Amino acid sequence: MSNETLTVPPTAPGTGDVPRLRIQGVGRDxxxxxxxxxxxxxxxxxxxxxxxxxxxxxxxxxKTTLLRMIGGLLPPTAGTIEVDGNNLWRGESVEPSAVTKxxxxxQEANLFPWLSVLDNIALPMKLRGVAQTARRxxxxxxxxxxxxxxxxxxxxxxxxxxxxxxxxxxxxxSTEPELLLMDEPFGALDALTRERMNLELQRIxxxxxxxxxxxxxxxxxxxxxxxxxxxxxxxxxxxRQILPVTTPKPRGVDLQTTPEFNDIVRQLxxxxxxxx
Ligand SMILES: Nc1ncnc2c1ncn2[C@@H]1O[C@H](COP(=O)(O)OP(=O)(O)OP(=O)(O)O)[C@@H](O)[C@H]1O
Ligand SMILES: [Mg+2]
Numbered sequence: 001m002s003n004e005t006l007t008v009p010p011t012a013p014g015t016g017d018v019p020r021l022r023i024q025g026v027g028r029d030x031x032x033x034x035x036x037x038x039x040x041x042x043x044x045x046x047x048x049x050x051x052x053x054x055x056x057x058x059x060x061x062x063k064t065t066l067l068r069m070i071g072g073l074l075p076p077t078a079g080t081i082e083v084d085g086n087n088l089w090r091g092e093s094v095e096p097s098a099v100t101k102x103x104x105x106x107q108e109a110n111l112f113p114w115l116s117v118l119d120n121i122a123l124p125m126k127l128r129g130v131a132q133t134a135r136r137x138x139x140x141x142x143x144x145x146x147x148x149x150x151x152x153x154x155x156x157x158x159x160x161x162x163x164x165x166x167x168x169x170x171x172x173x174s175t176e177p178e179l180l181l182m183d184e185p186f187g188a189l190d191a192l193t194r195e196r197m198n199l200e201l202q203r204i205x206x207x208x209x210x211x212x213x214x215x216x217x218x219x220x221x222x223x224x225x226x227x228x229x230x231x232x233x234x235x236x237x238x239x240r241q242i243l244p245v246t247t248p249k250p251r252g253v254d255l256q257t258t259p260e261f262n263d264i265v266r267q268l269x270x271x272x273x274x275x276x
Contacts, residue, residue, distance in 0.1 A: 018085040020179055020211045021047040021070065026079035027236070028065050038236030039065040043079070045230065045239065049178075052205060052212045054222035055230045058272065062237020063215040064183055070213060071181045072099045083179065103177030103210075107184040109164035111156040111171075117143060118152040121170045128175065135174075142170040145204060162193040166200065173208060180205070182214045186221070195253060198224055202250055219272075220256060223264050231268060233275055243268065 027041040040062040047053050055063050068074035070081060072094040081088040083098040111120045118139045125135035143152050146166040156164055165185055172180060185201075186194045198221060205212055216222050222229045226245050233240045245264060247255060255261050 019046040019082075020049045020051070020084060021045070021213070022080075022082040022085075023070070024080050024082075026066070026069060026076045026081060028062070028069060028074065029077045040069070040076075041078075041236035041238055043237075043239055045242075047211060047213065049211055050209050052214065052225055052227050053230060054226035054228075055213065055215045055232060056217070056219060056222045056268065056272075057232035057237075057240075058234055058275065059217075061232040061234035063232060065237065066232075067181050067183050067213060067215055070179075071102055071104050073104075100175065101178040103172035103175060103180045105165075105168050105172045105180070105182040105185045107187045109156070109161075109168035111164055111167055113156050116153050116155060117148060117159070117167050120156070120167055121174055124171060124175045139170075139174065142174055143167075145173070145207070146170045147200060160193070161189050162197055165189065165197060169201070169204065173204070173210070176208075178211060180210045180212045182212065184215055184217065187217065194218075194221070199253070201225065206250060219265050219268050220261075223261060223268070224251060224256065229264075229268060231271060241271065 023043055023045040026043045028039045030037040030039055043066060045053075055066065057063055065074065069076045070088075072088060075089055075092045075094075083101055086095060086098055088095055088098045111117075112123070115123065118136065121142050122130075122135040122139035125138060130138075140149075140152060143149055146169055148163060148166055148170065151159065151163065156167070159167065165188075169185070186197050189197060202225060204210075214222070214225060223245055229243045229245060231240045231243070232238065243264060247260065
């Protein structure tokens with residue numbers, strides 16, 4: 001049998017070794033009156049199921065641009081993005097079946113002010129035609145998951161910033177996204193609330209087994225949450241390095257006082273300082 005290797009079956013999409021997300025040679029240029037900005041260039045990254053990847057880097061290094069391309073909001077000008085082995089982009093159009101696997105949480109919670117917490121959480125299910133009883137039941141479960149039981153009937157203006165952000169996380173989880181994309185979701189929160197939100201997010205993600213790409217400016221936050229930290233550098237926005245964080249989960253706040261944690265934080269800080 002000379003060509004036995006040809007009989008090896010290909011891995012079926014969505015199973016086995018196919019990563020949740022495969023980014024190959026991805027780039028994005030912006031053409032403006034001032035010229036061309038190479039916002040992102042030559043990014044290669046594979047993210048496995050259940051993995052938590054944090055993306056850090058200076059302002060303007062292309063973090064949001066990369067996340068928007070992964071989220072189906074902005075077409076890349078180079079490269080390919082696969083979700084579960086299927087192309088997310090077909091030219092400038094996004095593949096609808098891939099988008100249904102994604103959930104997005106932005107820096108601002110972006111809740112609808114005229115809808116209650118429960119109706120905000122349930123809205124994506126409503127848009128998908130989930131029956132009212134079912135979506136209300138699921139929205140209540142999600143409110144409980146993010147610690148908002150008792151606030152289902154409240155309106156966004158009646159909540160604190162952290163509570164609004166938790167409602168936004170619940171809303172993003174309502175469609176059971178296989179890939180959760182978060183762009184500085186806790187950037188507007190004070191340090192203590194942020195710490196609490198990090199613990200909550202870790203708990204929710206472990207419970208739902210979501211795969212997460214999490215953009216942050218905050219290096220300790222990245223190291224605390226992530227299985228891998230991706231460090232990007234600007235002009236053009238590239239991956240400079242990827243650092244694994246092997247500490248088992250769930251992680252407690254005490255981790256932040258350990259030498260291993262601080263070594264990684266220090267190394268990332270030094271690498272970012274070196275960019276100058
Ligand atoms: N729509 C756009 N049109 C033109 N240029 C853009 C556009 N969006 C982003 N850019 C440029 O692309 C580069 C990367 O921007 P991006 O928003 O991705 O950075 P970032 O890493 O998210 O920054 P920050 O940490 O401040 O949020 C910047 O130079 C920015 O000016
Ligand atoms: Mg940004």
